[in-house]
Amino acid sequence: MRQTWRWFGPPDHVSIDDMMQAGVEGVVSALHHVPTGDVWSSGEIAQRQQMIGRMKDGQPSGLRWEVVESLPVSEDIKKQKGDWRAHVENYKVSLENLAAAGIEVICYNFMPVLDWTRTHLHWRLPNGATCMRYDFVDFAAFDLLILRRPGAESDFPDRVIEQARQRHAAMTEADRAVLARNVVFGLPGAADNFTLADVQAHLEDYRDVSAERLRAHLVDFLSEVAPVAERLGLRLCCHPDDPPFGLLGLPRIMSTEADYAAVMDAVDSPASGITLCTGSLGARPDNDLPGMMQRLGTRVHFLHLRNVRRESSDIRGSFFEADHLGGDTDMVAVIAAALHEERRRKAQGRADWSIPFRPDHGHDILDDLNRSGQPGYPAIGRLKGLAELRGVFTALSHPATGLPA
Template sequence: MRQTWRWFGPRDLVSVDDMLQAGVEGAVSALHHIPPGQVWATEEIRQRQREIATRRDGSPSGLAWDVVESLPVSEDIKKQTGDWRTHLENYKISLTNLANAGIKTICYNFMPVLDWTRTDLAYRLAHGGTCMRFDVFDFAAFDIFILNRPGAATAFPEGVYEEAERRFRGMNETERQALSGNVVFGLPGAAEHFTLEDVRRHLAEYEAIDADQLRTHLVTFLEEVVPLAERLGVRLCCHPDDPPFPLLGLPRIMSTEGDYERVMRAVDSPANGITLCSGSLGARADNDIPGMMERLGDRVHFLHMRNVKREDDQMPGSFYEAEHLGGDTDMVAFVAAVLKEETRRRAQGRADCSIPFRPDHGQDILDDLNRKAQPGYPAIGRLKGLAELRGIMTALSTASSGSA
């Protein structure tokens, strides 16, 4: 398992030096300043590689850009409207430029409108730290009473509407604005930050697109880009929906093992792969994360290792970002499944026998509380998670080698 770390570029308050001191082996990054649909030029890619390879004092870091997260798929491509064909050709050019720069693992997602959704970016925990949280009642308050989405009032499980209304009535204007900002925050570091009017406009554009249609658009996208990726030696890996259930009336098509099986079969190529995110998928009680690694492991090209604690098992349901060993996913079983897959790959002589992973998200603890880095991406919280995962990796590897 290759240890990596997400870095948002020179403005990231967790620096390359911090990343190096965490002991990681490679970086996960993206060109967030380039809007979706535009070409990632060779010089822009080389510049990011130089930034990752350099410490604050100008000396070499020894780190390389291992994984792209993400090369974004534009909304036009997802909807097959507007300039989607131009954006598709630009995506191919970007893939080619990345491959020529030696970067071969490319994460992307096909979530409509927002890349992830939380209602609280700094939820206070009992130990005094904070984490990100999705509260279904707060989300319903946003959806029904702030966004005023048609049909929202009947879109939630029984009893949610009444509690959502109570919470909305109890919020002052500042609290309502804060909730709205959290919900539409999207991807940290992204070029786009949506207003409510932006969200309403995007939702209207998806009214005629159901899950089957969106899946057809994903398959069309893959049929175009996967043959090129295969020729370039690039591994594409699709990130799951976050959270993995429908929100805002939008279709969700990468939320379960069955969703991934359908897409892997539709475009059957080693270049069409999976970003297995234990946190995103773990927000559903019916997703068996270690089992998914066992059954789909041949196509897993990238791992997000994080844990969430479900507060209920309904969908949509509330959850928060737990400590890496403290949530509902059995991380020991998950790591064991990854190591088993890597052993199988080594026996086959595969070049990708070491699967890159990163400690995804983390709780803000200690000095993280003052650093105010990207939500979900603190220095110490992720370092703690990485240390815990390293411990599992070392214990299981030692046991399997017979030297315990």
């Protein structure tokens, strides 16, 4: 399992030097400044590679840009409207340019409007650390009483609606503004400037897009780009919905094992695969993460290893980001299944036998609390998670365990 680390580029408060001291082997990054739908040029890709390859003092870092996260899929492609055909062609050119630069793994998602959704970006834990949290009642208060989405009442149980009204009534205007800002933070690149009217406009665009139609659009997209990726020796991997259940009336199509199996069967190419995110998928109690790694492992091209603690047994419920080994997902079993898949691939002679993973998210602890970094991506909290994960797979790989090498 290849240890990687997500880097958001020059604005990231975690530096290349920090990553080197964490002992990572490769870097996960993206050209976030390039507008979605535009081509990632060879020059822009090379510039990012050069940044990753140097420490602050100019010395070589020895690190390479190994995984793209994400090469974004435009809303036009997801809706098959506007410039979607041009965006698909631009996506193919970007794949060509990434392949020419030696980058083989490309993560993407097909979530409408919101890349991820949380109600709290810095929720305080009993030990003083902070983490991200999704509170179902707070989200209902946002949807029903702040956004005032038409028809939202039908999406929530009566008890949750009543709790949301009480919660909203107890909030100050400042509390409501923070909640709205936190939810909107999941809009790519829009955390600081999207208004509620903008969100409503996005939702209106999806009013007639069902889950079946969105899945068909994903299959159409993959039918176009997967052959290009296969020819180039690339591995595309789709990230699951986060969280993996319905929000704001939007369709969700990558939330369960059945969702992934349907798409993998529809576009049966080794280049079309899965980003298995144990945190996103783990927010649903009916997702069996070790089993998914076992059954879908042949198409898993990238792993996000993080954990969540669910606060109910409901499919849609509150949860918070837990310690990497401390949530509801059996992380040891997931890693054991991943190592088994690697051994199987190696025996088959697959060049991609080593599956890259990154310690996804982490608690803000120690000096993280003063860094004001990207929510969910602290330096020390992720290093703690990486150390825990590294310990698990080192132990499971040790000859003393009796497991096959």
